[in-house]
Amino acid sequence: MRRLTWTCLRRRAAKARRGGRFSLGRQERPRGDTPGDTRLGLDRVVLARALGVLLCAVGWSGSAWAQACCSGGQAVTPIRLGDLERAAAGFVLRTSGGLGSIDAGGVWRATAAGTHDINLEQDLLAAVRVHKRVQMALTLPWLETARNAPGVPWASGQGLGDIDLAARADVTRLDDARPWPALAVVAGVTMPTGRAADAAKAPLATDVTGTGTWQARAAIVLERQWQPWLLQMAGVLTWAAPHTVGDLHAQQGVSGTVTAAVVRELPLDLFGSVALTWLGAGASTLNGQKLANSGRSQWTAAASVLWQASARWRVHGGVTSQVPLPDLSQNATVTLGGVLGAVYVWP
Amino acid sequence: MRRLLLFLLALAPLPACQTSPTESGVVAGKTVTTDDGLYQIAWSAVDPLPRSGGKIDLWVTDKSGQTSDGLTVEVVPWMPAMGHGASVYPTVSALGQGHYVAQPLELPMAGSWQLRIKLTKGPQESHAAIDVDVP
């Protein structure tokens, strides 16, 4: 079944290469198009690329990846196909270092002297179009953490993180929706395949790679293109299932994220983007009782650049950080991080 | 008066043999009352608490202000905002005169933590929570 699917994809890709209709690369664009054809060809080519960088900007910014143990704040879709793309696979390397935290009372606390938090993550990403308007995406994360503290030697741990599966349906597509923004809905589930904080075995809990709970999320995405700009607004609601540790029955509050991202086409096959995400979460409960001051509010900013290296390859890199806004934040971890990734696209 | 003395004792820097001073050497301490109002717990710990190997001193008095011995004391670290605890729970030792010590405190992540305390005497369970911050 799988072989048939990939063979089918290869044939379609070959057909696309011959005809140029579904191509991404400049050298493969249809020549001598009428203006009408250009709207279908060139604009969509540019659009597909711009959406590619969006996956980088939004996926990275929208994630509360600062702590593997924390639920909520998953990316809308970790990998995202443009309108003319049938499948994609990629590899993403992420790294971050802890700078401090904003406590339950909104007070900034820098990381203690002699204490370090270093996080690494490698994600294998895959996306496939299952219908003209529906795509599925899978993320397989592998995480490593290294920590030390005064009087405590460096410790490190690693393991499989929480596997994520998402489906995205384009209710209206960018070309069809004009002058209105295109609307997409996303549903996702994150599986507790990583090691939860309560089950850590390594010193300084460096082997924690997941939340220990199932999470479900629903999102609405609005996109609008004004060449050479592309804007995206996304809202995500995440619900985490309860989990039990000994005689403690805990559940995190429902969390929501709102992301605004802007992508701009640049010279030399480059695209730049900036994104700002706000994450808010309600109070968590323990044995049925709401815990005071357990809500969260966190701001994350990201900037990234994507390079269309060839017709099929995209390379992206970026930086991200939680914005330390003490009065507007609560229970927020503040890190500074970078991302580097490559995605191969089947048109 | 006895309660006040205990509270002041909790706030005062402890002898070197009882505590491991941080760079700042500040000792944090407050008093919490159990949910059922049966006990008061004066506590003391270095501020900020280290991420590993920390300890907390508890002085427990009953409603009449008498020190409470013979209690089973459990201390469970919990991170309310993240909805998880720690995999290592401290061992609690009774030193007499209502004084209990819980160590090691393993609080590996930066942020606000709760030390959830359960006092058990016979069938009676009393609960309290102490808020601490780990930078």
Ligand SMILES: [Cu+2]
């Ligand atoms: Cu945590």
